[in-house]
Amino acid sequence: MVDKKSKIFFLIFISLAIVSIIITYNKYVINNDFEVFQDEEAFNESLLEE
Amino acid sequence: MDMITQTFIELCEWDSSRFLIFSDNVFGTLIYYSHFLAMILALVVGFFVFSQNKKGLVNKLLFFIMLFFATWTFLDLVLWANERPDFIMFFWSLILLVEPLVYALCVYFIYVFIEKKDISFKKKIGIFSLLLPIIVLLPTQLALVSFDLSNCFREPIEGPIATYYIYITETIYLFWILLYAFKAYYKATEIMRKQIILVTFGIILFLLSFVSGNIIGSITEDWTLAQIGLFCMPLFALFLGYMIVKFKTFNAKLIGTQALVAALGFSVLGIIFIRSIDNVRAVAIATLLLIIIMGDLLIRSVKREIKQKEELAKLNVELEKLIKQRESLMHLINHKVKGSFTHSKYVFAGILDGTFGDINEEVRRRSEQGLEANDNKTIDLILNAANLQQGLIKYEMKKVDFKDVVSKSFSEKKIPAEKKGLKIEKEVGESDYTVPGDAFWLQEAVNNLIDNSVKYTKEGGIFISLKRNAGKILLSVRDTGMGITPEDKKNLFTEGGRGKDSIRVNVDSTGYGLYSVKLIIEAHKGKVWVESEGEGKGSTFYIELPAVE
Numbered sequence: 001m002v003d004k005k006s007k008i009f010f011l012i013f014i015s016l017a018i019v020s021i022i023i024t025y026n027k028y029v030i031n032n033d034f035e036v037f038q039d040e041e042a043f044n045e046s047l048l049e050e
Numbered sequence: 051m052d053m054i055t056q057t058f059i060e061l062c063e064w065d066s067s068r069f070l071i072f073s074d075n076v077f078g079t080l081i082y083y084s085h086f087l088a089m090i091l092a093l094v095v096g097f098f099v100f101s102q103n104k105k106g107l108v109n110k111l112l113f114f115i116m117l118f119f120a121t122w123t124f125l126d127l128v129l130w131a132n133e134r135p136d137f138i139m140f141f142w143s144l145i146l147l148v149e150p151l152v153y154a155l156c157v158y159f160i161y162v163f164i165e166k167k168d169i170s171f172k173k174k175i176g177i178f179s180l181l182l183p184i185i186v187l188l189p190t191q192l193a194l195v196s197f198d199l200s201n202c203f204r205e206p207i208e209g210p211i212a213t214y215y216i217y218i219t220e221t222i223y224l225f226w227i228l229l230y231a232f233k234a235y236y237k238a239t240e241i242m243r244k245q246i247i248l249v250t251f252g253i254i255l256f257l258l259s260f261v262s263g264n265i266i267g268s269i270t271e272d273w274t275l276a277q278i279g280l281f282c283m284p285l286f287a288l289f290l291g292y293m294i295v296k297f298k299t300f301n302a303k304l305i306g307t308q309a310l311v312a313a314l315g316f317s318v319l320g321i322i323f324i325r326s327i328d329n330v331r332a333v334a335i336a337t338l339l340l341i342i343i344m345g346d347l348l349i350r351s352v353k354r355e356i357k358q359k360e361e362l363a364k365l366n367v368e369l370e371k372l373i374k375q376r377e378s379l380m381h382l383i384n385h386k387v388k389g390s391f392t393h394s395k396y397v398f399a400g401i402l403d404g405t406f407g408d409i410n411e412e413v414r415r416r417s418e419q420g421l422e423a424n425d426n427k428t429i430d431l432i433l434n435a436a437n438l439q440q441g442l443i444k445y446e447m448k449k450v451d452f453k454d455v456v457s458k459s460f461s462e463k464k465i466p467a468e469k470k471g472l473k474i475e476k477e478v479g480e481s482d483y484t485v486p487g488d489a490f491w492l493q494e495a496v497n498n499l500i501d502n503s504v505k506y507t508k509e510g511g512i513f514i515s516l517k518r519n520a521g522k523i524l525l526s527v528r529d530t531g532m533g534i535t536p537e538d539k540k541n542l543f544t545e546g547g548r549g550k551d552s553i554r555v556n557v558d559s560t561g562y563g564l565y566s567v568k569l570i571i572e573a574h575k576g577k578v579w580v581e582s583e584g585e586g587k588g589s590t591f592y593i594e595l596p597a598v599e
Binding site (some may be wrong): 001002003004006009013016017020021024025027028029032034035036037038039042043046 | 052054055059061106135136137139140143144145167171174175177182185186188189191194195196197198199200201202207257414
């Protein structure tokens with residue numbers, strides 16, 4: 001059996017993880033808030049290689 | 051998304067995914083095969099182990115490990131198939147969280163598996179606090195810096211959390227498991243040592259399967275070869291299966307394990323027949339060979355178990371024969387010994403009533419002694435106990451007034467008690483004392499209980515009380531006798547069990563009186579127990595029976 005103190009700890013831990021996932025989803029998927037690294041030269045080289 | 055980014059994406063000609071995971075971006079059937087196989091197996095193993103014991107912590111932990119591993123596999127598949135940069139950024143972030151979480155759960159699992167109990171709160175904090183920086187910094191650029199469009203690989207540029215911290219954490223967890231298992235191994239018993247080796251090996255193999263995929267892929271740039279990591283999953287499942295059979299670790303049924311092995315064998319065999327993945331046929335064959343080896347180990351264990359069961363069945367037949375022989379012996383004793391006692395009794399009685407003519411005082415005294423000593427009670431007691439133990443007694447269950455049973459025993463035992471100079475009292479409260487039972491055997495039990503108190507009390511008295519409370523009838527027989535030590539208490543109601551000084555007080559002590567009481571009362575769905583403050587402080591014996599409502 002998991003004791004009460006541990007249950008509270010896991011509850012906080014899981015809550016934090018859920019909040020973090022929601023923020024990440026909001027940032028990347030809802031707001032498209034991320035940088036795109038563009039390097040035309042490298043990209044063309046990569047395309048040629050393929 | 052700006053126009054330039056849109057142009058870059060169009061130039062890459064990425065396919066649009068269906069249901070997140072289906073698209074032409076995934077090259078080769080092997081990726082789907084390896085991921086689905088691992089995902090399904092993880093869920094099967096997880097639910098299978100959990101269903102065996104839903105309350106067991108070790109089962110719960112294994113279930114969560116398998117559940118998060120299946121999640122990881124799904125997320126990985128999304129990254130293979132999906133073309134949307136926002137989704138890739140999000141699912142990549144999730145993988146950064148789920149992967150070390152599986153490692154942390156494995157550390158927790160190995161502790162609970164070896165110690166067979168939950169770990170301390172401090173250890174839990176120690177294990178899971180390593181994940182806190184990942185959780186907190188997940189939405190920041192410390193986890194993922196940007197989406198990389200310098201090529202068409204559909205990958206983000208990772209920050210220090212993803213590049214360093216996660217690998218450092220996973221390495222720490224791996225060494226944690228190894229060091230703990232190493233330490234536990236030296237303290238463990240021989241059987242436990244084998245379990246420790248197997249579970250540690252299984253877990254390390256399982257965890258390395260994560261890392262190996264990335265390492266092999268990065269070094270060889272052959273991502274089909276990198277799928278070898280996921281094929282470690284069936285092996286891990288096999289290790290578990292082997293442990294289930296060998297040590298009954300999760301109390302699983304043999305048949306379940308055999309089904310698991312068969313399913314694994316067939317599923318991996320399937321790889322060989324998928325034409326589009328010729329290049330990994332060697333990997334599949336190697337996996338299949340390992341499965342055959344592990345399967346063989348499993349089957350050997352099962353065979354051993356079956357052999358043991360067969361031997362046990364043979365012994366059972368022999369035991370039944372012995373029981374029957376013992377039964378016949380008991381009948382023989384019953385007839386011969388009791389017959390012989392009865393015969394002597396008549397001879398002594400005949401001498402005393404003058405059937406054989408006049409006798410002198412010495413012959414009279416000796417005959418009286420012989421008649422007194424010649425009772426069948428002791429032999430009856432032992433025979434009854436033997437019959438009760440063997441289940442040869444057929445109880446005729448009727449409604450019995452337990453008050454009458456107690457009163458009859460009280461009247462019967464009053465004479466020998468008072469002859470011994472003991473005070474004997476009875477207190478019966480006004481109530482209905484009807485119980486379902488066999489009057490004859492209940493009488494036998496109460497007689498034995500009171501008789502026991504009379505025999506082991508030298509001075510003082512015996513106080514009998516009968517009460518009814520909440521559908522239960524409670525008889526207590528308190529005496530001021532020799533008392534019972536905690537050590538004697540353990541053996542008191544066992545076959546031939548008696549206190550260490552009982553023979554000193556009662557030379558006729560057989561150790562079967564209280565044993566019969568227990569057998570009779572338990573057959574009546576009741577309880578019998580004793581309370582005593584110790585040697586010389588008297589005892590109170592209790593009989594509790596369910597009352598007729």
